[in-house]
Amino acid sequence: xxxxxFGTGYVxxxxxxxxxxxxxxxxxxxxxxxxxxxxxxxxxxxYEPGLLKLFKKHLKAKNVQIDSDPYKALQASSIYFICVGxxxxxxxxxxxxxxxxxxxxIKDYIDQNRSNRKTFxxxxxxxxxxxxxxxQTKIFKEDTYKNIHLGSNPEFLREGNxxxxxxxxxxxxxxxxxxxxxxxxxxxxxxxxxxxxxxxxDPQSSxxxxxxxxxxxxxxxxxxxxxxxxxxxxxxNIDLVAQGMGMDARIGSEFLNAGLGYGGSCFPKxxxxxxxxxxxxxxxSKIIQSVIDINNEQKIYFFNKILDRFSKKELKSKSxxxxxxxxxxxxxxIRESVGISLINMIxxxxxxxxxxxxxxxxxxxxxxxxxxxxxxxxxRTPSINKNYDFMILATEYPMFLKIPYQNFKKLKDKVVxxxxxxxxxxxxxxNGIEYIGIGK
Ligand code: NAD
Numbered sequence: 001x002x003x004x005x006f007g008t009g010y011v012x013x014x015x016x017x018x019x020x021x022x023x024x025x026x027x028x029x030x031x032x033x034x035x036x037x038x039x040x041x042x043x044x045x046x047y048e049p050g051l052l053k054l055f056k057k058h059l060k061a062k063n064v065q066i067d068s069d070p071y072k073a074l075q076a077s078s079i080y081f082i083c084v085g086x087x088x089x090x091x092x093x094x095x096x097x098x099x100x101x102x103x104x105x106i107k108d109y110i111d112q113n114r115s116n117r118k119t120f121x122x123x124x125x126x127x128x129x130x131x132x133x134x135x136q137t138k139i140f141k142e143d144t145y146k147n148i149h150l151g152s153n154p155e156f157l158r159e160g161n162x163x164x165x166x167x168x169x170x171x172x173x174x175x176x177x178x179x180x181x182x183x184x185x186x187x188x189x190x191x192x193x194x195x196x197x198x199x200x201x202d203p204q205s206s207x208x209x210x211x212x213x214x215x216x217x218x219x220x221x222x223x224x225x226x227x228x229x230x231x232x233x234x235x236x237n238i239d240l241v242a243q244g245m246g247m248d249a250r251i252g253s254e255f256l257n258a259g260l261g262y263g264g265s266c267f268p269k270x271x272x273x274x275x276x277x278x279x280x281x282x283x284x285s286k287i288i289q290s291v292i293d294i295n296n297e298q299k300i301y302f303f304n305k306i307l308d309r310f311s312k313k314e315l316k317s318k319s320x321x322x323x324x325x326x327x328x329x330x331x332x333x334i335r336e337s338v339g340i341s342l343i344n345m346i347x348x349x350x351x352x353x354x355x356x357x358x359x360x361x362x363x364x365x366x367x368x369x370x371x372x373x374x375x376x377x378x379x380r381t382p383s384i385n386k387n388y389d390f391m392i393l394a395t396e397y398p399m400f401l402k403i404p405y406q407n408f409k410k411l412k413d414k415v416v417x418x419x420x421x422x423x424x425x426x427x428x429x430x431n432g433i434e435y436i437g438i439g440k
Pocket of ligand 1 (some may be wrong): 006007008009010011012029030031032035083084085086098101102124125126127155156157158159265266
């Protein structure tokens with residue numbers, strides 16, 4: 001089927017390329033001309049394992065085409081996937097401006113062309129419960145636009161695994177009041193039905209599934225982080241606690257790792273948006289608000305561990321080695337990265353921060369350009385040497401586990417702060433390294 005994708009960010013580009021892989025003909029459009037230029041030159045604006053190869057394959061085969069002109073993108077098909085950003089405003093409310101811009105463009109196009117063709121608008125962006133209905137009552141009024149079929153189809157891919165997740169999705173959620181919309185999406189996704197369960201709902205439930213899922217995973221993270229503070233106090237080991245808890249299939253071990261808390265472009269904004277939606281509906285959101293508060297406090301809790309270990313006077317002359325700024329491994333995304341926040345907190349009180357980041361280096365250099373005591377290592381693997389006094393680990397890259405434990409001895413103070421609890425405390429101890437993790 002011929003499909004136009006609006007928005008070529010993490011979700012739009014992956015969706016477009018993966019839909020091409022299952023046989024659809026894709027048109028990609030973005031308002032960001034720099035991204036369009038890059039895509040036309042066979043490059044992609046983001047890092048995502050496997051994406052570039054698939055993109056080039058389908059560009060060459062003309063299964064993927066890039067439209068810089070929005071009119072051409074609208075003309076190209078009558079199935080529109082909206083994958084634009086829904087970033088957070090200062091009050092937590094999601095900014096629906098980009099979604100409304102695309103929706104109004106579609107409406108104008110249909111009006112101008114007096115088009116009566118069947119049009120399908122697929123809302124893939126994460127949108128607050130009630131948004132699909134609101135678009136239907138305010139923009140695509142049902143009695144005027146009888147041939148426009150609208151629905152929510154939230155995306156669950158994880159950055160760093162996006163192509164795999166899209167191609168092997170556990171569930172595809174389709175929320176619409178239009179039977180024709182549901183049938184069309186079922187056809188689009190039919191090659192996936194062996195692996196993926198298609199879950200059909202009304203639009204509001206579909207929108208809530210996305211927020212509920214992200215908020216639930218964020219809750220698991222904040223929950224174990226809260227327990228980790230008690231574990232620190234009573235002398236337990238939070239890793240063993242989490243393992244023991246996770247052995248219960250009802251609980252599960254995923255998202256149950258204590259650490260610096262969640263970051264990224266989804267959990268922080270989606271939990272805020274959910275809290276905002278609760279308050280808009282005059283319902284107190286006790287759990288969600290606590291999850292947000294615990295997460296915000298977690299990096300301060302960790303920062304205070306550094307202040308407990310070194311006096312401010314001592315820190316002034318210290319050179320810090322900092323491993324990892326991406327909000328999680330295998331992505332170049334640093335939006336709401338806890339590592340970046342920590343560097344902003346620490347750099348003013350130490351002599352120098354030297355960062356090693358394997359994937360999100362370019363974005364991190366831009367984000368931290370105002371800090372004049374911050375440097376980046378140029379090596380492919382982290383170099384630990386006597387130029388550094390102590391070390392902080394903030395992203396759980398598997399490559400950090402391959403660092404020989406005796407290398408940490410080269411740190412002048414022989415102190416390692418592990419913000420993700422991934423290093424082996426006992427092995428470090430055996431090598432004379434002081435290990436400071438979270439909850440152990
Ligand atoms: P992104 O910021 O990476 O990309 C959004 C793109 O939309 C940008 O390239 C922007 O230029 C483009 N855009 C804005 N207005 C446009 C317009 N009028 N026409 C065409 N393009 C336009 O965002 P993202 O991370 O891909 O997220 C998109 C949506 O998907 C958000 O609602 C997000 O919450 C949701 N989501 C994201 C992820 C993720 O892991 N990133 C996962 C699931 C869901």
